[in-house]
Amino acid sequence: MRQALHIFKKDARYLWYEIALLWLFVSAFAALHIRTKFAYLSGLMEVVLVVGAVLLIGRVILAEAITGDRQFWITRPYRWQSLLGAKILFVILFVNLPVFAAQFFILLIDGFPLVSSVPGLLWSQLLLFACVALPFAAIASLSSGIAPFIVSQLIVLAFGASMLALFAPFGTRALGSLDWVRYSIGLLAVCAIAVPVLFIQYRSRRTLLSRWVAAGGIALGALAFMAMPSSFALAVQSGLSKQPSLGSSIRASFGAVPELQFSTGQAPGKIAMVFPIVLRGLPEGTDVQGDVFSISLQSPADCSNFSRTPISAGVATIHVNCFIDTKLFGQQRDRPMTLRASLYFTLFGNRQSRTMPFNSDFFNAPAGLQCAAESDGLRTAWNVRCRSAFRWPARLVYERLGNSDDNSIPQSVSYSPFPADLSIDPLETHHSSTSMPEPAPATRNVTIIAEEPLAHLHRDIVARAVQLDDFADPSVRRR
Numbered sequence: 430m431r432q433a434l435h436i437f438k439k440d441a442r443y444l445w446y447e448i449a450l451l452w453l454f455v456s457a458f459a460a461l462h463i464r465t466k467f468a469y470l471s472g473l474m475e476v477v478l479v480v481g482a483v484l485l486i487g488r489v490i491l492a493e494a495i496t497g498d499r500q501f502w503i504t505r506p507y508r509w510q511s512l513l514g515a516k517i518l519f520v521i522l523f524v525n526l527p528v529f530a531a532q533f534f535i536l537l538i539d540g541f542p543l544v545s546s547v548p549g550l551l552w553s554q555l556l557l558f559a560c561v562a563l564p565f566a567a568i569a570s571l572s573s574g575i576a577p578f579i580v581s582q583l584i585v586l587a588f589g590a591s592m593l594a595l596f597a598p599f600g601t602r603a604l605g606s607l608d609w610v611r612y613s614i615g616l617l618a619v620c621a622i623a624v625p626v627l628f629i630q631y632r633s634r635r636t637l638l639s640r641w642v643a644a645g646g647i648a649l650g651a652l653a654f655m656a657m658p659s660s661f662a663l664a665v666q667s668g669l670s671k672q673p674s675l676g677s678s679i680r681a682s683f684g685a686v687p688e689l690q691f692s693t694g695q696a697p698g699k700i701a702m703v704f705p706i707v708l709r710g711l712p713e714g715t716d717v718q719g720d721v722f723s724i725s726l727q728s729p730a731d732c733s734n735f736s737r738t739p740i741s742a743g744v745a746t747i748h749v750n751c752f753i754d755t756k757l758f759g760q761q762r763d764r765p766m767t768l769r770a771s772l773y774f775t776l777f778g779n780r781q782s783r784t785m786p787f788n789s790d791f792f793n794a795p796a797g798l799q800c801a802a803e804s805d806g807l808r809t810a811w812n813v814r815c816r817s818a819f820r821w822p823a824r825l826v827y828e829r830l831g832n833s834d835d836n837s838i839p840q841s842v843s844y845s846p847f848p849a850d851l852s853i854d855p856l857e858t859h860h861s862s863t864s865m866p867e868p869a870p871a872t873r874n875v876t877i878i879a880e881e882p883l884a885h886l887h888r889d890i891v892a893r894a895v896q897l898d899d900f901a902d903p904s905v906r907r908r
Contacts, residue, residue: 432508436515440489441523447485448523454478455527462854463538475853482524483565487578489519490569495630497573513631520562525554532855539856541818545797548848549819549855556851560616563623570630571640585647605733606720606775609845610662611654616851618650659721663773663887666844670884676776678710681888683768684746686900699731699752701902706772706890711743714778716825716880718842719747721773726753747774753897762898773887775844777825777880784876787811795879796822802875813875816858819849822879828861829876844882 441448458478461471493512532553536546568585572578622643629639667673684705704724711717719735734750749772781795791799791814800815813828823844843850850857 430511432511433514433518436493436507436512437518440492440515440519443492444485444488444523447481447488451478451481451485451523452527454481455531458853459531459534462535462856471854478528478853482528482562483582484575485524486520486562486565487569487572487575489516489523490566491572491575491578494573495570495634496636509631513627516566520566521558524562525558528557528853529554532853535855536818539799539816540791541797541799546818550849552847553819553849553852553855556616556849557853559620559623560851563627564619567623567626567630567643570627571636571643606718606842606844607659607662607666607773609843609847610665611657613845613847614657615650615654618646618653622646622650659723663721663885666885667887669844669846670882670886672776672883673886675712675715675884676886678712679886679888680709681772681890682707682709683770683890683892683895698755700755700758702730702751702753702897702900703902704732704749704751704770704900706747706749706770706888707744708747708774708888709744711740711745712776712778713743714780715883716740716777717745717747717774718777718825719749719772719774720885721771722749722751723771724751725769726757747772758897758901762901763896765894765896768890768892768895770890770892771887772890773885775882776884776886778883780878780880782876782878784874786874791816794877796824796826796881798822798826798877798879800875800877802828811875813861813877814858815861815877816856819852819855819857820845820847821857821859824879824881826859827878827880829878844885 454474454477458471458474461474493507529550532550533543536543536550565582568581569578572581625646626639626643629635629642684707686703686705704722706719706722708717717737717740719737722732722735724730724732730751730753732749732751736748736750738746738748783792783794785792785794785800785802787802787804789801789803791801794800794815796817798815798817800813802811802813804811811830815826821843823842823846825842
């Protein structure tokens with residue numbers, strides 16, 4: 430321990446300028462975040478903060494470079510455990526601690542309850558250390574200097590981009606609300622690679638072996654991330670259902686396509702389609718949202734946008750917006766065929782709500798949200814802003830203006846069970862805007878509604894003797 434503290438103190442004296450600069454970046458990030466007038470600059474400062482932290486990690490690791498055989502430090506009686514421990518302590522105190530202080534300060538100023546924010550604070554720091562600091566420290570341990578360290582980072586980033594382009598044709602479509610499973614596997618792989626690389630380097634300084642371990646681990650991790658079957662993510666999420674038996678009475682079938690439903694836009698070489706799935710037997714007091722849709726066609730269909738009709742008497746229709754290949758559509762559009770599809774969806778319930786007046790100040794809302802609502806003087810436009818600490822809650826969030834219908838706040842719901850995402854910014858904000866051509870009746874308040882997920886379900890649907898032309902954009906249908 431004494432030797433580790435000696436190395437730590439030496440590094441702190443040696444890198445005091447870089448440490449002070451990083452604290453300056455952290456202070457600027459926090460100050461810009463809480464000043465609404467300059468909030469747009471906080472994102473830029475976050476990037477600067479990340480770059481500064483990475484360079485500081487590289488500098489402290491390379492103060493005793495592991496690679497090579499001409500370093501001065503290897504002539505000293507350093508124990509590898511003391512050296513590695515000193516570097517880890519340095520990263521925790523001079524990288525993680527400043528970020529922790531900035532996040533704590535932002536939450537305090539914005540009025541979030543600190544007790545309920547503790548799990549997010551701690552989990553955020555764990556992610557930053559295990560999935561950011563350790564991997565960059567591992568890269569630095571494989572480098573002989575700061576220039577090779579920077580080049581190595583660029584090579585890893587280029588490799589990741591190449592793998593993404595290579596595996597994209599093999600069905601790596603987004604899983605939407607279930608994407609947390611894929612990213613958890615990716616982050617776990619990154620951490621699992623960094624730990625053995627650091628251990629090998631500091632224990633035996635076998636750089637060639639460490640580089641092979643790193644290269645092989647990166648390749649396997651990228652393959653697991655990109656080629657993970659959607660069925661695995663769906664199985665994991667289904668296992669987390671609170672009330673899996675709640676949807677036992679739900680039946681699914683194809684419905685008719687309303688022409689007004691088409692708002693899918695355009696894609697080069699693709700035809701816009703809408704597949705309406707009618708769900709019957711929805712339990713009373715529940716809501717529903719589509720998650721993942723797959724359909725049996727000769728070429729993959731891009732189906733990632735869902736919308737649903739209001740629920741009435743336990744019946745709702747989920748419209749799945751898809752794009753399919755133009756050539757396939759031309760070949761199959763008039764042929765009777767059997768369509769087989771699977772819809773994965775989530776039932777929500779246990780509604781919570783709070784009504785607040787139109788005001789630019791933030792109010793406490795359900796699910797740990799803070800929301801503010803503003804309207805223009807003519808009551809023709811409204812803007813609702815909601816923010817959450819560390820991650821958007823795994824809830825279906827709606828707004829209701831006065832006595833109007835529910836309007837969903839644009840969001841990307843994640844069903845992740847973890848209290849924080851990998852981010853330096855401790856707040857996630859979503860906006861919802863509504864406008865009308867003419868002034869609406871007097872509306873002086875807005876209600877924020879949040880519902881929690883109760884069951885993750887799936888249904889298989891079969892339609893026989895149908896034509897693709899029945900589900901296509903009306904502009905391309907044959908009359």
